[in-house]
Amino acid sequence: MQDAAADPAIRVRDLVVGFGDHIVLDRLDLDVRRGEILGLVGGSGSGKSVLLRTIIGLLPKRQGTIEVLGVDRDKASEAERRAIERRWGILFQQGALFSSLTALQNVQFPMREYLDLSEALMGEVALAKLEMVGLTAADGDKLPSELSGGMTKRVALARALALDPEIVFLDEPTSGLDPIAAGDFDALIATLQATLGLTVFMVTHDLESLRTVCDRIAALADGRVITIGTMDAMLASQHPWMTAYFQGKRGHLLDRGRGAGHQLPQIGT
Amino acid sequence: MSALRHGRLELAAAGSWTARHAKALEPLIEAAVAQAPQARAAAIHMGAVEAFDTYGAWLLERLTRTWTESGGAIEVLALPDRYLGLLEEVHRANRTPRAMPPAENRMLLALEGVGRGTAGIGRNLVVFVEMLGAIAHALVGVVRQPQTLRITSVVHHLDRVGWQAVPIVLLITFLIGGIIAQQGFFHFRKFGADEYVVDMVGILVLREIGVLIVAIMVAGRSGSSYTAELGSMKMREEIDALRTMGFDPVDVLILPRVLALVIALPMLTFLGAMSALYGGGLVAWAYGGMSPDIFTARLREAISVTHFEVGMIKAPFMALAIGVVACSEGLRVKGSAESLGRQTTSSVVKSIFLVIVLDGLFAIFFASVGM
Numbered sequence: 001m002q003d004a005a006a007d008p009a010i011r012v013r014d015l016v017v018g019f020g021d022h023i024v025l026d027r028l029d030l031d032v033r034r035g036e037i038l039g040l041v042g043g044s045g046s047g048k049s050v051l052l053r054t055i056i057g058l059l060p061k062r063q064g065t066i067e068v069l070g071v072d073r074d075k076a077s078e079a080e081r082r083a084i085e086r087r088w089g090i091l092f093q094q095g096a097l098f099s100s101l102t103a104l105q106n107v108q109f110p111m112r113e114y115l116d117l118s119e120a121l122m123g124e125v126a127l128a129k130l131e132m133v134g135l136t137a138a139d140g141d142k143l144p145s146e147l148s149g150g151m152t153k154r155v156a157l158a159r160a161l162a163l164d165p166e167i168v169f170l171d172e173p174t175s176g177l178d179p180i181a182a183g184d185f186d187a188l189i190a191t192l193q194a195t196l197g198l199t200v201f202m203v204t205h206d207l208e209s210l211r212t213v214c215d216r217i218a219a220l221a222d223g224r225v226i227t228i229g230t231m232d233a234m235l236a237s238q239h240p241w242m243t244a245y246f247q248g249k250r251g252h253l254l255d256r257g258r259g260a261g262h263q264l265p266q267i268g269t
Numbered sequence: 270m271s272a273l274r275h276g277r278l279e280l281a282a283a284g285s286w287t288a289r290h291a292k293a294l295e296p297l298i299e300a301a302v303a304q305a306p307q308a309r310a311a312a313i314h315m316g317a318v319e320a321f322d323t324y325g326a327w328l329l330e331r332l333t334r335t336w337t338e339s340g341g342a343i344e345v346l347a348l349p350d351r352y353l354g355l356l357e358e359v360h361r362a363n364r365t366p367r368a369m370p371p372a373e374n375r376m377l378l379a380l381e382g383v384g385r386g387t388a389g390i391g392r393n394l395v396v397f398v399e400m401l402g403a404i405a406h407a408l409v410g411v412v413r414q415p416q417t418l419r420i421t422s423v424v425h426h427l428d429r430v431g432w433q434a435v436p437i438v439l440l441i442t443f444l445i446g447g448i449i450a451q452q453g454f455f456h457f458r459k460f461g462a463d464e465y466v467v468d469m470v471g472i473l474v475l476r477e478i479g480v481l482i483v484a485i486m487v488a489g490r491s492g493s494s495y496t497a498e499l500g501s502m503k504m505r506e507e508i509d510a511l512r513t514m515g516f517d518p519v520d521v522l523i524l525p526r527v528l529a530l531v532i533a534l535p536m537l538t539f540l541g542a543m544s545a546l547y548g549g550g551l552v553a554w555a556y557g558g559m560s561p562d563i564f565t566a567r568l569r570e571a572i573s574v575t576h577f578e579v580g581m582i583k584a585p586f587m588a589l590a591i592g593v594v595a596c597s598e599g600l601r602v603k604g605s606a607e608s609l610g611r612q613t614t615s616s617v618v619k620s621i622f623l624v625i626v627l628d629g630l631f632a633i634f635f636a637s638v639g640m
Binding site for chain 1: 287288289291292295322323324327328331351354355357358359361362363603604605606607
């Protein structure tokens with residue numbers, strides 16, 4: 001294992017992203033360490049998804065540098081960029097499964113394009129991936145329109161993991177799932193992270209996922225990362241948005257979950 | 270990976286057992302498996318493996334699984350601890366054999382296809398009549414209570430399928446009129462029948478070509494967009510949402526679209542016919558050497574209002590056919606992007622086919638009533 005602080009999986013420096021007159025991300029800095037699960041939180045419209053989409057290159061940036069696995073996309077050649085894209089997997093919010101392919105074919109798609117494997121091996125590994133995310137062989141033959149919301153997310157995760165990536169980007173992986181399914185999904189991500197040694201960058205609103213699976217949390221407000229650290233650091237923050245988020249009505253659930261050992265700082269009402 | 274014999278088969282693994290190298294690894298593993306019957310026991314040393322992922326884990330699992338199935342015993346030795354979890358995970362996968370669908374008789378499949386196709390024609394007809402009935406029902410409702418008509422929506426669609434279609438309709442019909450005139454002069458001149466070109470252009474454009482070209486263009490331009498719009502609304506459950514709120518999608522979405530088409534097509538037909546005559550006249554002047562005065566005078570003799578009426582009467586019926594096909598195909602879209610594409614194609618093909626069939630039926634009708 002390399003020194004995590006010196007060689008982060010993702011390094012964002014001085015990033016500015018805007019649309020027209022509206023600046024969404026304003027000189028943002030962020031490091032994601034290798035092998036950690038980082039949760040990104042922030043209010044609606046604070047630019048969480050924009051940050052994710054900028055890192056993976058779907059949105060243009062105005063200034064700043066982004067290095068993923070030590071490669072800066074701006075300076076990289078086309079071949080280097082392709083190579084990086086093989087080393088990450090992305091779970092989109094709505095799953096973004098290809099609607100005319102079955103679940104199994106969706107998982108096989110990146111393998112078919114990038115790896116020159118025998119049909120049998122591809123089928124077996126794809127099926128193993130589906131089973132690792134908790135689906136059965138019978139689910140593999142279903143079309144995306146026949147899958148439930150939770151199953152769609154699972155297939156999308158299996159597809160994101162198809163090439164055994166080093167980094168997985170998850171855009172609200174548990175949104176739209178019931179609490180039990182969301183809990184299972186969190187456990188699944190934690191298991192896969194532990195077995196495959198993934199770096200996970202997760203945009204989420206789910207306080208429960210933040211508490212249970214994330215190693216560190218980054219909070220986004222006013223176009224910057226205002227706090228980064230463990231849940232304790234989040235609870236200790238004095239920023240008004242942070243106190244409202246982590247200690248609001250829903251935040252109190254965390255309190256119970258964490259047991260009596262921790263004293264919440266009393267701020268406001 | 271190399272193999273050594275020591276009473277039992279000893280395999281030593283090295284290098285990267287990852288996705289990138291899976292292609293090279295697979296034959297090596299298979300070669301090892303092929304030795305299974307000869308050696309009852311085997312061991313594989315994984316100590317020298319530098320990288321290991323799901324692909325490597327699965328290949329290792331496959332090796333041990335086939336080996337054990339053929340009655341041998343195999344041991345995995347010295348696999349680094351950090352990879353044990355992954356191997357354990359893969360060990361549980363692929364346990365249930367996938368049920369393969371039984372191979373079907375080609376002959377029977379072909380026969381089944383023919384049968385389904387034939388039944389499909391009948392079903393298409395039913396769907397068409399159903400949609401026509403639903404629109405008629407909605408129209409009756411609107412006639413009873415005129416305030417329920419969605420005027421804004423009708424005007425919006427009228428703008429899209431009517432007004433915005435004007436430039437392209439004018440351009441295409443202008444060119445068609447010119448081409449007919451040019452061909453006429455070229456061939457009729459051989460037997461000195463130049464002036465009959467005007468008869469041909471006038472009658473053809475007003476009775477047939479004007480309305481037909483415009484209807485085909487509208488089917489391709491507006492019919493396809495109706496199908497795609499309604500289809501994607503269906504995919505995103507917008508139509509179900511309307512229904513649960515107590516609205517009838519036929520009232521809200523389909524009637525305004527079809528009404529707009531029925532109003533727009535006659536107007537476009539009129540504009541198209543005029544533009545085609547203009548094009549014909551210009552070509553007659555420039556290519557045929559017939560002055561505009563002579564052209565208009567000759568036109569006045571050759572055509573009557575009847576020819577114009579025949580063309581215009583057909584237009585709203587063709588519009589109705591296009592609208593009904595486009596909307597019913599839109600509602601038949603299923604969940605996938607592919608199905609949206611398929612229904613849009615079928616909407617355009619069917620509406621053009623229907624337009625031409627209708628034109629033929631009208632020709633018989635007008636001939637028998639002497640128009």
